[in-house]
Amino acid sequence: MAAFSLKINGTQHEINVDPTTPMLWVLRDHLHMVGTKYGCGIAQCGACTIHLGDNAVRSCQLPVSSVGDQEITTIEGLSENGDHPVQKAWLEVDVPQCGYCQAGQIMTASALLKKNPNPSDTEIENAMNGNICRCGTYTRIRKAIKMAANTNQNS
């Protein structure tokens, strides 16, 4: 066990856990922030995607000990009122079916748009290839990302 101080969604959290514990389980089990989902545990499905600084990372492969003072953003903190352009586009396009993978999809998509505000079709597909949607909402995911990109361009 070791003590860690983590800045998550703008708030400082103190926890005492096994240093090898992945951030996914720190968030879900210890901080009860369950928006970040467990899908595979080996960084293959993207359901657990969070932002470490500005980068989309798979929290199932991110030991708490490696976070240091880098800021973490989860789906719960992506926006204060659920009105990030990507979240709004996701609702307007009615992307989700079961909804389980969508937090991870949204975190990957929002990190992409931050770095590349106007991605091409191929750039969107490449960025999103690490996020599996078993229900098959891929065409809507692409459409929502384009809609969010346009919102950003126009605002």
Place this chain on the structure above:
Amino acid sequence: MTLVKTKIGRRSFIRTSALAGGGMMVGFSWLASCKMTPEEVNSLPKEWFDINGFLKIGDNGLVTIMSPNPEIGQNVKTAMPMIVADELDVDWKNVIVEQAPLNLDVFQRQLAGGSQSIRAGWEGLRMAGATARKMLRQAAAKAWEVPLEEVTTSNGTLYHKASNKSAGYGEMASAAVGVASPNDPPENIEVPEEVELKDINDFTIIGTDRLNVDGPKIVTGKPLFGIDVQEEGMLTAMIVHPEAFGQTFKSMDAESIKSMPGIIDVFPVDVYPEGVEKQWSDGGGIPQLVAIVGESTWQCMQAKKALKVEWESPSNLESTESYEDDLAKLLDAPAKEPARSDGDFNKAIKGAAKVIERTYSAPFLAHNTMEPMNFFANVTADKAEVKGPIQTPEFLEKTLSSVLGLPIDKIDVGMTRMGGGFGRRLYGHFGVEAAVISKKVQAPIKLVYTREDDMTQGTYRPAYKVRFKAGLDKDNNLIAWSVKGVGTNDDLVFENRFPAGAVDNYLAEKTSLQTKITTGAWRAPRSNFMAGAEQSFMDEVAELAGKDPIEFRLELFDRAIKDPVGPPEKNDYDPERYAGVLKLVKEKANWDGLDNGKARGVSAYYCHNSYVAQVLDLTMDGNKPMVEKVVCAVDCGIVINPISAKNQIEGGIIDGIGHATYSQMTFENGVPQQQNFDSYHLIRNSEAPKQIESYFVDNGIDPTGLGEPSLPPVIGALANAMYKATGKRVYNQPFILEKEIVG
């Protein structure tokens, strides 16, 4: 307008809800942790009135509608309340949707499966809304002392035009109950014996796009799913199951992990002890397991890795290779009684001018719901509370009653939103496992499977082989057709489906191979393989006949319409509706006119009471099909929620293309060879079609299923388009083996 007899319990009348008060509105206590915004709190009614089990009306006109069936991503949680709301005649923006509890006294068939929720629920949901509307009208007629016939409604308001009176539903419900003295018996507004259902042309909500009611929670990461359940004092449980199908528990070194941090207990579990009364939903799972209980998930995962368990192996562990051989032998062996025989197939085939025979195969598939199996259970001496993702809550309750020795009324089964179903959560053994573990450790626990547990444990889509044979006469008319199907624990063939009824000499045979590997329903059972095989074969037969593949099919439907072979009621499809979707897709895809340089394939299939036809365009990238566009025509009767119905269609298409092209589950000596998403290829974003267009036949027929029907035929359309692009037919799924991917 249709008059129908109400079937709602007569004891129901308008009364103050036992669930009055804002905070109680959310059913699960763990959801109460979601903070409500001040606007949300202010907009809550001070009092709710129960009209019937389906809905409550707040004094301010807000309406809570219960969604009776489990939600697996098919979006019945939006669609089912839409049906109630339309008949109730309220504004959708004033509707709050709640997941109903399991209560078969009020609701029927609380099950997610067979694409039947809307079809089976249609009448009951309409009646629930219409009954409530009539009761509110009765209350108004009484209060205003006017004839019932003169009381009309619009968007949640009651009117008496002649006296210029009006009142909101909430206001009238308050008046009817008598809010001033809520303990007095309410003025009885009895359930009417007969109610009027709307004319389908008067629907204002049904047939319009309504966004997913859980959308805002999904995109902000609110707790919704079984795996998100958190309860006071709750421990985490994990299982270790045998490496190979057929193995049983022998021994383990429990002491080696008991001292690990956070580990509380480790013990073998016999999920279904002798004498337990099993339900059909108990078919899946591995009954002998080892359970690990600990404080946190990560600690349990570490212990799980460290635990050494020995399993007893039978001598005949099974492998994919042996299934391939056994299924092939079964296909070659003479079948027993045919499932259906019209005319004389053997004689006709001997006299045919052209004969074609082809064999198709498909592997086992895992369901791979994104949310792995999990369940919460808190079992004490006299009651059990369980909740989680379950497609068959009624049957889980019955099994738990037998396993735990508790009466049904002491078992509370809660339904959470599910991170995918696809048939996997019909088999509720994980709920039973959670309960047995909780009982043993005498604490509330949440059982969570790792991805590897989930993928290597079944209950798989069976492996299949099917052989078709067809004969054409000298004028290229189809005169003989046979189908013979074999599968693991499943006999595959639907003998009364097309082209049965459209061919003079028709023979259907089927048989199954018993295996140790557990199999079960996987999205569109049997159809998920049969459609692709049949529609690929149909394409080859049409080519042999020198006919356009759509015209060839339409000729057969024409035959089934005008002069069906055998008694028409025997055929479980309607050839006019079948032909209808094919004609619609032909028009929408511009089948005759378009030459866009893409290879095209067509397919049509009927399953789950719905008709689907598709035209698929692709190009090849190496040996990988890159699907540019799928045009899809669907006849599922009345469409409740088009934006969401199209989502189901798109999902089914992507699911079908993905699994047929890339996915398989193989075994060596009983051990699943794919254990996680690094070795099990699920379709990815860049592999999905660039574009999908969906069109519905508008015919006003009562609605039928849509969660499954778009998946099966697309595999045929894909195979037929791949042939156009490459000149080579594909017969065996997956169409591309991982090691052979080029491009």
